[in-house]
Amino acid sequence: MKKKPFSSSEYQAEDWVSLWKPGSDKKKLIKLLQKAALALDKADKNQAEKALLEFVGAHQYFPVSKTDGAPLAYGTNIKDFFNGELNRVVERFSRTVVSEAKAAEKKVLISKLFCLIGKYQDADRWAENAVKTDPDLAEGHLQLAKTSRIYSLPEKTIECLRKAVDLTSDRADYFYLLGDFLQVCNLDQEAVEAFNEALVRRPDYSKALYGLCWSLRRLGRVEEAVHAGEKAVQLAPNSHTFFHLIYALLAAGKNDAAIKRCHEALELNPMDPAAFAFLSTALYETGQYEEGRSICDFENLLKVMNISPPPGYSSLASFNQSLVEVALASPTRIMDPTQTNNLFLSSSGPFYDFKDTINRVVKMYYDSFPSNFSHPFLSQKMENWQIDGWATRLKKMDEQEHHFHNHAWLSGVYYAKLPGGIGRGGTEEGCIEFCRFRPYSASCSESEVELATIRPEEGLVVLFPSYFYHRILPFNDNDYRISIAFNFIPEF
Numbered sequence: 001m002k003k004k005p006f007s008s009s010e011y012q013a014e015d016w017v018s019l020w021k022p023g024s025d026k027k028k029l030i031k032l033l034q035k036a037a038l039a040l041d042k043a044d045k046n047q048a049e050k051a052l053l054e055f056v057g058a059h060q061y062f063p064v065s066k067t068d069g070a071p072l073a074y075g076t077n078i079k080d081f082f083n084g085e086l087n088r089v090v091e092r093f094s095r096t097v098v099s100e101a102k103a104a105e106k107k108v109l110i111s112k113l114f115c116l117i118g119k120y121q122d123a124d125r126w127a128e129n130a131v132k133t134d135p136d137l138a139e140g141h142l143q144l145a146k147t148s149r150i151y152s153l154p155e156k157t158i159e160c161l162r163k164a165v166d167l168t169s170d171r172a173d174y175f176y177l178l179g180d181f182l183q184v185c186n187l188d189q190e191a192v193e194a195f196n197e198a199l200v201r202r203p204d205y206s207k208a209l210y211g212l213c214w215s216l217r218r219l220g221r222v223e224e225a226v227h228a229g230e231k232a233v234q235l236a237p238n239s240h241t242f243f244h245l246i247y248a249l250l251a252a253g254k255n256d257a258a259i260k261r262c263h264e265a266l267e268l269n270p271m272d273p274a275a276f277a278f279l280s281t282a283l284y285e286t287g288q289y290e291e292g293r294s295i296c297d298f299e300n301l302l303k304v305m306n307i308s309p310p311p312g313y314s315s316l317a318s319f320n321q322s323l324v325e326v327a328l329a330s331p332t333r334i335m336d337p338t339q340t341n342n343l344f345l346s347s348s349g350p351f352y353d354f355k356d357t358i359n360r361v362v363k364m365y366y367d368s369f370p371s372n373f374s375h376p377f378l379s380q381k382m383e384n385w386q387i388d389g390w391a392t393r394l395k396k397m398d399e400q401e402h403h404f405h406n407h408a409w410l411s412g413v414y415y416a417k418l419p420g421g422i423g424r425g426g427t428e429e430g431c432i433e434f435c436r437f438r439p440y441s442a443s444c445s446e447s448e449v450e451l452a453t454i455r456p457e458e459g460l461v462v463l464f465p466s467y468f469y470h471r472i473l474p475f476n477d478n479d480y481r482i483s484i485a486f487n488f489i490p491e492f
């Protein structure tokens with residue numbers, strides 16, 4: 001098969017989730033956008049392409065944790081930050097390229113730009129077009145894999161990724177993306193093969209090593225998983241590598257080693273939620289029950305509060321009604337139609353008012369502890385934070401696994417609307433359940449898990465450390481249960 005050379009061997013395929021992180025270098029992005037617009041005014045397509053390529057490269061991507069889909073809410077389409085200017089430039093650039101039969105690379109770029117402005121149908125169409133124009137352009141297949149993933153087409157995504165790796169022989173990052181997606185599809189054996197191919201090409205590729213660690217663990221090959229995880233940590237000691245290694249150590253029953261690694265992770269980042277979540281169970285498993293219990297101290301760290309309606313609302317019911325209207329009218333995430341995107345980016349309306357309220361709730365949370373109460377969670381007190389939050393609109397919930405929010409420090413949920421049966425009577429359907437001593441290995445006993453359930457009420461806020469495992473208990477109703485989840489992400 002014909003191989004296409006790449007312009008730069010340093011080129012890195014970007015991560016999957018192309019959501020922009022507010023806080024990216026906006027000044028640089030504005031400059032590049034202006035440069036592209038100017039070049040288009042002068043009909044200088046090459047200069048416009050150069051500036052837009054740099055623009056795409058400068059935007060920050062979100063890492064997506066495997067236990068926590070929440071960062072998807074954190075990002076937003078980049079278009080909102082440019083008052084329509086990015087949309088105009090993308091549309092103009094796409095019009096200049098449409099007639100160029102041989103411009104496959106440019107078509108890939110346009111597809112990426114359409115992703116950034118949230119026009120996924122256009123992005124998909126341009127990726128298809130690029131692949132048709134040049135079936136040997138690996139980057140075209142990679143981009144089509146991305147848009148196919150957005151549309152939840154796993155078979156097509158895998159097929160495109162396989163084509164991309166077939167067309168290149170030296171791209172460790174392409175093999176990594178293939179492995180990563182196979183892992184998402186629970187095809188762990190094939191994922192292991194792809195990660196190993198990535199590692200043959202780049203032995204010090206820590207992401208491929210921790211990906212390998214995750215799949216090997218799920219295949220029950222826990223010793224090999226630990227080995228891969230240890231190598232990843234050795235190469236790049238960070239919260240991601242420690243997360244994968246410690247999970248593997250817990251699955252292998254190596255609880256003492258897990259404790260040691262949790263402490264190392266916390267030394268590196270004292271606000272590492274995963275290290276706290278894992279340490280609690282590891283301590284319990286080594287007979288240090290009270291120590292493990294005190295980390296996940298439901299009795300003290302879990303708080304339930306009632307809020308008052310913000311100024312301008314006659315009652316809590318009318319405030320809730322406003323939140324519900326916005327929540328139901330807001331677009332949802334493509335991959336999860338039950339959840340909206342981040343609603344706390346709005347500059348007016350009920351979510352803007354609510355942001356103010358929950359900022360005050362954080363202060364109330366910290367103030368509620370007596371001065372003689374100490375806990376490592378409270379020692380790492382947030383002074384400044386960003387809020388990331390979304391509405392969850394559910395008429396039913398099937399059995400859900402417990403999860404924690406690995407990108408935040410303090411999390412919460414507010415109940416804006418509850419169907420009649422939820423939170424009332426003897427049933428726990430639709431309630432929020434917290435879990436302590438979650439089992440990680442076959443030798444752990446399910447029966448030792450400790451649970452705490454909170455009954456939701458309209459107008460109630462539940463606040464908890466982000467590392468507390470939790471889930472919504474199953475329910476089925478004819479009406480919406482609308483809750484607003486939020487995370488506080490420390491800013492330094």
Ligand SMILES: [Fe+2]
Pocket residue numbers: 403404405470
């Ligand atoms: Fe959650």
